[in-house]
Amino acid sequence: VIGATIIxxxxxxxxxxxxxxxxxxxxxxxxxxxxxxxxxxxxxxxxAFSVDLEELLLVLEQKGLPPHFVYGLLVIIHAFPYIRxxxxxxxxxxxxxxxxxxxWSSLYYIKVIFTAYHLQEQYEQAMISHxxxxxxxxxxxxxxKNDGKAxxxxxxxxxxxxSIGWLWR
Numbered sequence: 001v002i003g004a005t006i007i008x009x010x011x012x013x014x015x016x017x018x019x020x021x022x023x024x025x026x027x028x029x030x031x032x033x034x035x036x037x038x039x040x041x042x043x044x045x046x047x048a049f050s051v052d053l054e055e056l057l058l059v060l061e062q063k064g065l066p067p068h069f070v071y072g073l074l075v076i077i078h079a080f081p082y083i084r085x086x087x088x089x090x091x092x093x094x095x096x097x098x099x100x101x102x103x104w105s106s107l108y109y110i111k112v113i114f115t116a117y118h119l120q121e122q123y124e125q126a127m128i129s130h131x132x133x134x135x136x137x138x139x140x141x142x143x144x145k146n147d148g149k150a151x152x153x154x155x156x157x158x159x160x161x162x163s164i165g166w167l168w169r
Contacts, residue, residue: 009041053077059144071127079119086115 017034061070090111094101
């Protein structure tokens, strides 16, 4: 897992380095773009695979993201397994009939739309029965607070990193 975490961000970093070097621009600019691209790709990779999306959305709601947007995304996230199961059942049924469906078949899209519409009605009824009010104030089950230590460490890391970069020139 650690190897993939380091190797995957190398691809866009090498691509940005190579594209600058091919144009004949200075090695310094190419190396700066390599390190920046690697750092951003690594952070994105770590964020994508280490953060629970549901937890992230609930924290963002506490920080001010509109609740109707957050709960809409949560409905979509929770609906994916149902939609995937429906599509697999449809694919298996078509293979049993001897008429395989391709991924560009409009039947898949129609099935996904109908399944999503059916799930939307179920989620809407569930939210109403649980007393969800778009304008109402919610009390979260877990309250996320800003950690002063983490902020201090980030500032220190930023200052040290910039100091090393400035001295390296």
